[in-house]
Amino acid sequence: MLAARTSHHSLAWDVGTGNGQAALGVAEHYEQVIAADVSEGQLSFAMSHPRVRYVHTPESMTEDEMVALMGGENRVDLITVATAAHWFDLTKFYKLAKRLLRKPGGIIAVWAYNDIDVSPEFNTISERLREKFSHFRSADAKYAVEGYRNLPFPFESVGLGHEGQPMQLEIPKELLFEGYLKIAKSTSTFELAKEQGVDLLSEEVIEELESSWGGPSKVRTVTYKAFMHARTVTKN
Numbered sequence: 001m002l003a004a005r006t007s008h009h010s011l012a013w014d015v016g017t018g019n020g021q022a023a024l025g026v027a028e029h030y031e032q033v034i035a036a037d038v039s040e041g042q043l044s045f046a047m048s049h050p051r052v053r054y055v056h057t058p059e060s061m062t063e064d065e066m067v068a069l070m071g072g073e074n075r076v077d078l079i080t081v082a083t084a085a086h087w088f089d090l091t092k093f094y095k096l097a098k099r100l101l102r103k104p105g106g107i108i109a110v111w112a113y114n115d116i117d118v119s120p121e122f123n124t125i126s127e128r129l130r131e132k133f134s135h136f137r138s139a140d141a142k143y144a145v146e147g148y149r150n151l152p153f154p155f156e157s158v159g160l161g162h163e164g165q166p167m168q169l170e171i172p173k174e175l176l177f178e179g180y181l182k183i184a185k186s187t188s189t190f191e192l193a194k195e196q197g198v199d200l201l202s203e204e205v206i207e208e209l210e211s212s213w214g215g216p217s218k219v220r221t222v223t224y225k226a227f228m229h230a231r232t233v234t235k236n
């Protein structure tokens with residue numbers, strides 16, 4: 001959908017790439033993808049692909065160094081940020097993005113998800129858990145919880161979503177309970193609570209969730225509740 005809207009397909013930049021799972025999808029449509037992350041630890045899980053170049057971009061890198069790394073201004077056809085934009089210094093990131101994007105014709109897309117629809121019974125338990133998680137949530141995570149409705153996104157519309165109303169995306173995926181648990185345990189909120197001595201996923205809670213899931217070997221088709229802003233820029 002995004003590739004159909006950029007005028008060229010030479011270069012994409014996947015920011016906050018982690019293990020590169022979004023970059024791999026982008027690489028199906030662009031000649032080169034530069035997949036960047038501030039964390040060398042995350043990049044150690046990167047999945048290799050002939051058209052994806054992984055780069056470590058520490059916080060200390062200047063804007064001009066980033067532009068040089070990307071080969072100059074006005075060259076990037078697509079910028080993607082999957083489940084990461086809410087952690088960024090957005091003023092800094094958007095200024096850089098505006099310099100890098102091809103004008104006209106480049107697109108910037110940021111997306112995330114804030115819920116996984118499993119089954120009515122399971123959702124009731126996870127809803128109760130979300131309420132407990134909410135007491136430990138950082139301010140940045142709130143952007144994602146609110147479905148990016150309040151995430152600043154100062155770009156020009158391409159007809160995908162509206163101001164304050166990101167596109168809603170329902171993404172199906174087959175998942176084991178183990179996968180679901182890994183996701184829940186990898187959230188910043190879970191970590192923040194742990195630092196304060198609170199285990200949001202105690203053995204008891206896990207058992208209740210697993211039993212409602214249908215056991216450890218049950219593969220469920222779940223739906224990720226995702227949302228996306230995608231826009232363009234015509235001037236710096």
Ligand SMILES: C[S@@+](CC[C@H](N)C(=O)[O-])C[C@H]1O[C@@H](n2cnc3c(N)ncnc32)[C@H](O)[C@@H]1O
Nearest residue numbers: 016017018021037038039042082083084087088
């Ligand atoms: C939740 S992970 C998402 C990873 C990947 N995009 C995905 O969809 O699986 C968020 C990533 O953003 C990275 N990150 C956070 N702040 C960043 C920044 N300022 N610049 C680049 N990456 C950043 C983190 O290191 C982490 O790998």
